[in-house]
Amino acid sequence: xxxxxxxxxxxxxxxxxxxxxxxxxxxxxxxxxxxxxxxxxxxxxxxxxxxxxxxxxxxxxxxxxxxxxxxxxxxxxxxxxxxxxxxxxxxxxxxxxxxxxxxxxxxxxxxxxxxxxxxxxxxxxxxxxxxxxxxxxxxxxxxxxxxxxxxxxxxxxxxxxxxxxxxxxxxxxxxxxxxxxxxxxxxxxxxxxxxxxxxxxxxxxxxxxxxxxxxxxxxxxxxxxxxxxxxxxxxxxxxxxxxxxxxxxxxxxxxxxxxxxxxxxxxxxxxxxxxxxxxxxxxxxxxxxxxxxxxxxxxxxxxxxxxxxxxxxxxxxxxxxxxxxxxxxxxxxxxxxxxxxx
Amino acid sequence: xxxxxxxxxxxxxxxxxxxxxxxxxxxxxxxxxxxxxxxxxxxxxxxxxxxxxxxxxxxxxxxxxxxxxxxxxxxxxxxxxxxxxxxxxxxxxxxxxxxxxxxxxxxxxxxxxxxxxxxxxxxxxxxxxxxxxxxxxxxxxxxxxxxxxxxxxxxxxxxxxxxxxxxxxxxxxxxxxxxxxxxxxxxxxxxxxxxxxxxxxxxxxxxxxxxxxxxxxxxxxxxxxxxxxxxxxxxxxxxxxxxxxxxxxxxxxxxxxxxxxxxxxxxxxxxxxxxxxxxxxxxxxxxxxxxxxxxxxxxxxxxxxxxxxxxxxxxxxxxxxxxxxxxxxxxxxxxxxxxxxxxxxxxxxxxxxxxxxxxxxxxxxxxxx
Numbered sequence: 001x002x003x004x005x006x007x008x009x010x011x012x013x014x015x016x017x018x019x020x021x022x023x024x025x026x027x028x029x030x031x032x033x034x035x036x037x038x039x040x041x042x043x044x045x046x047x048x049x050x051x052x053x054x055x056x057x058x059x060x061x062x063x064x065x066x067x068x069x070x071x072x073x074x075x076x077x078x079x080x081x082x083x084x085x086x087x088x089x090x091x092x093x094x095x096x097x098x099x100x101x102x103x104x105x106x107x108x109x110x111x112x113x114x115x116x117x118x119x120x121x122x123x124x125x126x127x128x129x130x131x132x133x134x135x136x137x138x139x140x141x142x143x144x145x146x147x148x149x150x151x152x153x154x155x156x157x158x159x160x161x162x163x164x165x166x167x168x169x170x171x172x173x174x175x176x177x178x179x180x181x182x183x184x185x186x187x188x189x190x191x192x193x194x195x196x197x198x199x200x201x202x203x204x205x206x207x208x209x210x211x212x213x214x215x216x217x218x219x220x221x222x223x224x225x226x227x228x229x230x231x232x233x234x235x236x237x238x239x240x241x242x243x244x245x246x247x248x249x250x251x252x253x254x255x256x257x258x259x260x261x262x263x264x265x266x267x268x269x270x271x272x273x274x275x276x277x278x279x280x281x282x283x284x285x286x287x288x289x290x291x292x293x294x295x296x297x298x299x300x301x302x303x304x305x306x307x308x309x310x311x312x313x314x315x316x317x318x319x320x321x322x323x324x325x326x327x328x329x330x331x332x333x334x335x336x337x338x339x340x341x342x
Numbered sequence: 343x344x345x346x347x348x349x350x351x352x353x354x355x356x357x358x359x360x361x362x363x364x365x366x367x368x369x370x371x372x373x374x375x376x377x378x379x380x381x382x383x384x385x386x387x388x389x390x391x392x393x394x395x396x397x398x399x400x401x402x403x404x405x406x407x408x409x410x411x412x413x414x415x416x417x418x419x420x421x422x423x424x425x426x427x428x429x430x431x432x433x434x435x436x437x438x439x440x441x442x443x444x445x446x447x448x449x450x451x452x453x454x455x456x457x458x459x460x461x462x463x464x465x466x467x468x469x470x471x472x473x474x475x476x477x478x479x480x481x482x483x484x485x486x487x488x489x490x491x492x493x494x495x496x497x498x499x500x501x502x503x504x505x506x507x508x509x510x511x512x513x514x515x516x517x518x519x520x521x522x523x524x525x526x527x528x529x530x531x532x533x534x535x536x537x538x539x540x541x542x543x544x545x546x547x548x549x550x551x552x553x554x555x556x557x558x559x560x561x562x563x564x565x566x567x568x569x570x571x572x573x574x575x576x577x578x579x580x581x582x583x584x585x586x587x588x589x590x591x592x593x594x595x596x597x598x599x600x601x602x603x604x605x606x607x608x609x610x611x612x613x614x615x616x617x618x619x620x621x622x623x624x625x626x627x628x629x630x631x632x633x634x635x636x637x638x639x640x641x642x643x644x645x646x647x648x649x650x651x652x653x654x655x656x657x658x659x660x661x662x663x664x665x666x667x668x669x670x671x672x673x674x675x676x677x678x679x680x681x682x683x684x685x686x687x688x689x690x691x692x693x694x695x696x697x698x699x700x701x702x703x704x705x706x707x708x709x710x711x
């Protein structure tokens with residue numbers, strides 16, 4: 001094949017990217033505030049995706065376990081926090097009956113958040129110790145096991161919490177939105193979720209780059225048998241990493257339950273989002289998860305709003321943009337943007 | 343002929359006779375809800391088993407592909423009360439051809455993208471594509487929307503599957519036999535042999551001059567052709583198709599069927615499907631009630647538990663359990679291990695798909711341009 005023929009997909013990619021950038025620039029000039037709004041929608045959702053996908057990618061990077069139950073852990077955490085908040089702070093008696101008290105203090109949100117995060121972490125640890133530990137290294141079998149677990153959790157969540165969509169209440173003392181100049185944006189999304197995502201990213205980076213635990217994790221990613229031969233208790237490290245990964249899913253679940261909602265089907269949605277993030281970012285890579293989450297969040301948010309061409313409304317086809325994103329990345333980097341061979 | 347082989351042929355003959363005479367033996371309900379459903383689910387699962395057994399690919403996109411075939415057909419054929427879809431009024435058989443063609447073309451694209459990834463990466467990519475297809479049909483109301491397409495017309499001779507399930511049963515049976523024969527034939531062709539070589543050692547096959555991604559893509563496309571037949575049959579069976587028929591639980595159901603049947607043999611797909619539909623039927627009637635945890639509505643919990651137990655105990659599924667019992671008996675009789683049992687043992691367990699270690703090679707090939 002001649003060089004010119006081999007290069008044409010790359011040229012196509014550059015052309016598409018340029019067209020998207022030009023299109024968005026035009027939109028940015030046409031309606032500055034709307035554009036800012038849409039951009040922040042994308043970034044805050046990306047923050048949520050990042051927290052969830054960071055747990056997914058951490059578990060995968062170290063243990064080669066694709067945790068198909070990650071979305072289920074996310075949703076389960078949302079329900080735990082919702083029920084805890086309703087019972088302990090809103091004076092509710094049955095699980096869906098909101099009590100007389102409609103004000104939620106800051107503790108009334110933080111305590112359910114921490115409670116759900118810890119419970120989900122321990123639950124994930126139980127899955128790892130009880131079911132996955134015995135199948136070390138058999139990645140396909142472990143994926144099937146977590147699929148079975150996700151089927152059971154999803155069905156039990158429907159059985160216990162029904163099909164009603166709920167949402168966790170943010171503290172009533174927090175402002176609804178913040179205003180900068182003439183730009184108003186929801187406080188919870190921009191301050192809490194985006195702040196939490198940045199904090200999680202920085203803390204994970206420090207944990208992996210600066211601590212002994214992180215050093216062991218990095219060594220384990222590269223050469224597990226050697227790490228074990230050096231006297232490190234690898235099983236303990238795996239348990240710790242799985243606990244942390246599951247806690248991140250739980251943390252994201254409560255944030256998402258407050259920012260969006262808690263309801264059936266969200267487990268699948270977040271499993272898909274986590275999958276796309278790590279597929280395009282590169283599996284096992286933390287910077288990859290951040291870039292992947294930002295790309296996915298922005299693509300979703302722009303394609304929801306800006307696919308109007310004259311009178312033709314293509315927004316229902318917005319999901320094709322996600323297809324194109326996945327396909328474009330995989331066509332050039334089969335292991336994702338930051339992926340590297342195992 | 344050894345006595346064992348004789349027993350095998352006798353069992354096969356009995357199964358064949360029972361399947362041929364099934365409309366006379368079973369009630370209309372059993373024929374439709376258990377046998378017919380198991381046959382088309384078996385075809386879908388067989389496409390997955392084929393890809394795994396001979397190509398080393400665990401594809402979770404099979405249900406999405408059969409959904410694409412079903413939706414493509416449902417949109418172009420006449421829908422009786424024009425409920426959903428484009429309702430272009432094509433004849434049913436033109437719809438079948440169109441549905442299969444669309445599914446195969448899209449699957450070729452999916453295959454081209456996924457075929458450079460191996461093992462668990464392949465599984466994740468196909469699952470992501472599958473879920474995207476589900477959300478696509480949910481969102482695009484001109485083609486489907488969450489209500490789906492109802493009362494899709496069928497070829498005349500099928501009639502109404504609810505009042506007379508016999509014609510559809512024979513169609514599903516015939517399609518199953520054809521699919522089985524086709525796949526068994528393909529794996530013996532040079533293409534099929536090369537595919538198995540690629541499953542076992544991609545770098546070696548590449549250095550022998552085989553185009554590894556192309557072979558994997560074509561195998562995926564063949565699997566998609568088989569899956570799209572199942573999609574057409576499922577629309578005729580259900581008389582409708584909606585995103586709910588291709589959601590993640592259906593994706594997992596087909597995976598469960600293939601795993602329960604044992605991923606090592608094609609016929610396992612149909613055995614798994616019979617087991618699945620029977621379990622579904624029985625569970626809805628006989629499940630004890632334990633508060634909210636367990637009751638007749640909790641079929642997903644039950645099938646999830648069964649799946650979990652099978653994956654934990656016997657990665658080879660029901661066939662694997664049968665094989666283990668057989669091996670146990672053979673060992674008691676102190677027979678030296680034959681060639682067949684030796685290969686069967688090496689196939690036990692889900693073999694690690696050879697690819698992960700070679701993914702570096704394929705990526706550098708991908709970036710080489």
